[in-house]
Amino acid sequence: MNNFLKNAVLGVQSIKPYEPGKPVEELERELGIVNAVKLASNENPLGPSPDAIKAAQAVIGDVNYYPDGAGHKLSCALAEKHGIDPSCITLGNGSNDILELIGRAFLAPGNSAVYSEYSFAVYPLVVQATGAEARVAKSFPATHSIMPYGHDLNAIYKLISNTTRVVFIANPNNPTGTWFERDELNSFLSRVSEDVLVVLDEAYFEYMPDQLKPDTSLLLKQYKNLVITRTFSKIYGLAGLRIGYSISHSDIADILNRVRQPFNTNMPAQAAALAAISDQGHLDHSASLNASGLQQYAKAFDGLGLTYIPSIANFIAVNVNRDAMPVYDALLREGVIVRPVTSYKMPQFLRITVGNQQQNDRVLTALKKVL
């Protein structure tokens, strides 16, 4: 090994790179398939709001100029939407960027971060890159009556030690689709020391039924150590533009804004996001299409005798009762791309993104055939 490779921060060598969903073009190229359907990366089947497309197109001729590094207009619009001050907002190149910023600003060798098993693959990546210790809590067991595979906040709480600087939790969680009851979340937050940053990843917030949505502005008022992350990649359908944000106490936002790249969010992304938040109709349509898609899957899995994890996100994890990899491969040959979750230590599950009805039908038909 070259000497300089050994100089990588302790932990970086052990990082397993993030495995994205297979792109449609790659499958079509490899297997000579046409009209492949990809339901592997939790993308919105409706695409972005037409207003967002127009807004991005309107600025594309100006990209010889640097974007507004502070994203002033978008930050102000988000602040208004959440009833908070713009100084509480941090914009990110996707919300993954925010997770990275948190790692860079708050984690170092000698301290630790806590998250649960079966949680978003980016948390271990962020933690390992800093050289901090990852403390991984057990999730609820598969046999749990209410929330199988869900985050167990008590188990997470117990792993917090005096070295812990950050806790990552997702609501709803990816790849399980599981969630927290409001009381459960509140009781956890009230117990965690103010010296520990709690990152509440709400990438799928907009898909949640209203009665399960935590009261964002109330939580932020109550807990100064809370960072809530949101994204435009999921329900807003802007994954390819890379834009997300966090809401937190302004002191935390100030730190995150110091460590971010000066131009971490680009001009078309800022414009598209700004337009997207005003298109409530597109949001509502996306959420209701998703809710009926989830029902479509649940019913079909019941019919096939397959168990699945109850989900309120835009995907569902189904247990295929055998090694899921050959099933995944056979589905590829049917022109259907879903997501194996072996790397999440769920070797018998496939995570399927909720598409439109025809796409869901196609996945279900292929799954029936393959099984």
Ligand SMILES: *Cc1c(COP(=O)(O)O)cnc(C)c1O
């Ligand atoms: C998709 C996802 C994100 C968002 O990623 P972006 O960088 O905003 O595209 C964050 N957290 C979870 C749990 C996700 O599934």
